[in-house]
Amino acid sequence: MQGEIITIGNELTSGRTADLNSWYAAGRLTASGLSVIRITSVGDDAKMAADALKRASASSRFVIVTGGLGSTEDDMTCRIAAEALDRRLCLDHQMLRKIKEYVKAKGIPMSPPLEKMAFMPEGAKMIHPKGAACGFSLVEKDIHFYFLPGVPDEMRYIMDAFVVPELLSLYERPPVTRQRLLKLYGLDEPRIADIFAALKGRTGDVVFGFYPKYPENHITMSLRGPDETAVTAALDKVARDIISLVGPYAFAAGDQEMEEVVGRLLGEKKKTLSVAESCTGGLIGHRLTNVAGSSIYFQGGVVSYSNQSKADILHVNPKTLETHGAVSARTAEEMARGIRDQMKSDLGLAVTGIAGPDGGSEEKPVGTVYIGLCSAGETVSRRYRFWGRRKQVKLNASTMALDWVRRHLNGDPFLPGV
């Protein structure tokens, strides 16, 4: 059940585009209990691509190839596949018909590059498309090859609707593989390494993975075995042990984003939230509204990038701005109170800071950020220092602010400030 992924395109080897297709395909295959042993990216180079295809045949039962199936000049995977697997290149009439229908629906004229997309290696089986770019599969020496378009949406659709189900039907039921994911915020790598060391000898055959994902740290736990109940029970025990060691630093057990965790908690506790953002510029609102159904608990926000808007809309006292500055504990608190009043929400969250690269001072260097939170009972604020460039400071500040809401709703203490 081992396979590999080959992605083709000069955009990958030249670093123009990150290879998110192999990432997606690998994730879907792994989640289905299939394992990916290698991912290879080559340019639009017939020799290199053919070499990758041939080499894959030596060790894999399935090969997923993405890219090079579109209508533009540099796409040539069909030709390469036909050559590498020593097959003729044939015009597929069903495919040509589909392309003609698509072209007609879009009201654009037929052209040779579009026609080219209907040519496939002999024996290939067409994969029904969404949009014009199609995929195809073929079997060579008992190895299943899938050729998918490089456009992420089309590739993902075919992967989920066709490739994964077919692969699962081809193989005998594999031994059960289960994975748990734990997401941490606020602990650095050495402290996490200590936690792992403390678990030594108590984790059986569980395989750990440690993945920094700025500003979070993710831990995976994988276990294989013949029996699902036993695998699940063993994994759950290890996950519980880790959670009891890290406490509220673990914000998600599973693939939830921080904003989803916050949204779920707000929903459970029937609380509403509004945000006043200065240095994060709208990122917190953006993250909260990435969650479907967030309108139930998210009232809205104000991006107060200017002092004037802090005073006019959030009713921050101009004296506060003058005396303490826009980046101060007092301003963060008044922003939190102001947005809560304006939006009539249960919680008012505020962030003000210096994202950089300019605007820092000795007293308040770039990366200095104040978080404020106003609830019915009280208004609190704390000062933090984040490192990195502008986007990193914004990202970390937004995560810290969301973490405040999570910890507040859970009754946990906020992370210590500076």
Next chain:
Amino acid sequence: MQGEIITIGNELTSGRTADLNSWYAAGRLTASGLSVIRITSVGDDAKMAADALKRASASSRFVIVTGGLGSTEDDMTCRIAAEALDRRLCLDHQMLRKIKEYVKAKGIPMSPPLEKMAFMPEGAKMIHPKGAACGFSLVEKDIHFYFLPGVPDEMRYIMDAFVVPELLSLYERPPVTRQRLLKLYGLDEPRIADIFAALKGRTGDVVFGFYPKYPENHITMSLRGPDETAVTAALDKVARDIISLVGPYAFAAGDQEMEEVVGRLLGEKKKTLSVAESCTGGLIGHRLTNVAGSSIYFQGGVVSYSNQSKADILHVNPKTLETHGAVSARTAEEMARGIRDQMKSDLGLAVTGIAGPDGGSEEKPVGTVYIGLCSAGETVSRRYRFWGRRKQVKLNASTMALDWVRRHLNGDPFLPGV
């Protein structure tokens, strides 16, 4: 001057993490005139990693390896490298000292996993680190191997400060390679293919690349030659030809984001902007404030996720909301006027729509978005329909809204609505 990149980690083959390290390394190498012919990702598997290292030796002059140098359980690149290249594993005292210093500065105790990081293949040259995770290089049969940590920041630092300069010093000056990038918004793939077809025979040896990057389309033009002036002139001519064919659909010639282009134009025309966001939830503000110095032209915004906030803060007439609905041309216009008044900016931009997956109707399906823009002269709005999931609708709506500001400032017509 051909080389390759090998990235090691179960997080890559399992799809837990996208391989942004190879993307970065490939981009830096390509920009330096070096070419990457293959990128291979394998799991934390000694056999597969050794195989990739050996295979790289056959066709490459340099090999960049990332991952597996940290202090956590699953890191083992040093051992694999030593085995694959048949070298002893030795304790590096300088490295050990650095780790001890780091540990002391952070106030954490020394541990065996941290100590493990000081072991390197015999003959390896240490690469001075930023943080605890270091890299090293070694030369085997005239091939230069670089082993870098997998943490993106550390890897990027070593790549830029050490690897690229050394590689450039090793090789003779390559023939000049220059690349141009053109970013388009609002044209679909077949129409772009037509534009390329129209250029047939007029583009010489220029190599084109076409990269959809939702919701934009990016075109690269590359040309190699012995003489920089000639290469640059030829590329510029082709770029000009394409721009004259696509007109205002081309929003950037170079690696600028849409928000940078908008920011530059606002700065040039000395105009200020504020935004009223409903379905984009803060994304437009976030994008605008990703640009350093945006506080000069960006006044701020309101995320009005509730009807109440549309009325209270943006002063949208409650009757408008009742009669036309929150997602309507009239509401978009009143939001644009409201935010402009509130923020006292030259331009007021508004977006209201249905991001989905719920909230759609027959008359206004998911993906229906109204953009409104209020300037001193007038207030205009238009209805659009975007496709895809929630995040895609938000992204496309934010790009369309920013594109409105760009086109307004350039005196170009807005993209046609539905």
